[in-house]
Amino acid sequence: MTVAKAGTPIRVTSVEGAVAALRERGLRVSAARRLVLESLFAAEGPVSADRIADGLEGRLPRSDLSSVYRNLETLEGAGLVRHVHVGHGPGLYALAGPAQEFLVCERCDVVIAVDPAALEPVRDAIRAAFGHEARFSHFPIVGLCRRCAAQTAG
Amino acid sequence: MTVAKAGTPIRVTSVEGAVAALRERGLRVSAARRLVLESLFAAEGPVSADRIADGLEGRLPRSDLSSVYRNLETLEGAGLVRHVHVGHGPGLYALAGPAQEFLVCERCDVVIAVDPAALEPVRDAIRAAFGHEARFSHFPIVGLCRRCAAQTAG
DNA sequence: TTTTTTGCAAAACCTTTGCAGTTGG
């Protein structure tokens, strides 16, 4: 599958906390790197590299797209960031944390982050039927969200 | 999510059957289109457009990549073909049929097609926990297959 | 100073599109 290997997830609750974690690992804290972290904290949910480079539509300073990608990769390696693939669009990045598994609605595009523990029964059902150990952190569960499913039914 | 809308899935069991289905819909049967169908029947599992254009590494005549994409789109619209996204690679195409949901191993890349009925308990668990109506036909369940999970454990 | 990181430009990769010519029905 060739998915970039992410470090063991680290939960940070502020930009300064993330910065400390970076320094602990011997990684430097440049303006561009700090900006990526600020964007991830400022964003409401998973965001694309492009939107980060845009400074979240100008709310933050813009930065170079290739540096954003490189920093996201570094941060992911450090365990501070994860990315998910949603539909046919670009990958979306978010801070690693407790809510690191995702449901996506293919109708309205909503991305619902859920506690992995809540998915345990689902994993159990998959394990029982196929022996497959499912991870939903990188490729989410796609389908219709509660709202859209209700609309369809009604 | 903007996923190309596929027609109601049609199960065909031979190239000639597929050709008949195409004619029924007023679609033409060109050499290039027939070749795409032949590749899908000849392939052991889901294949990329690129591999089809290659003639499955030369086993079949090569064809133009853009025509392959256009034909796959047409065939998908006719309900004869489906595509899945596996990992970071290109989309993979397969004949529509009863086994149209997929498990993917992120370690060894194996794609396991399963009967949707077998996934019903899984869908039930998801529905119960989140109200989300999961479809695994377009984005598969990613994780470790039985073999790789066993290796990891042992 | 030394190594990491940046910004820019260019390329790579997958997919789509425009268009003039060919072909299937």
Added chain:
DNA sequence: CCAACTGCAAAGGTTTTGCAAAAAA
């Protein structure tokens, strides 16, 4: 005959890479 389809070439969107200049430690 005429609409559908082809092949080629070019572009589109996302991500990666090379490299010299800048900045962090």
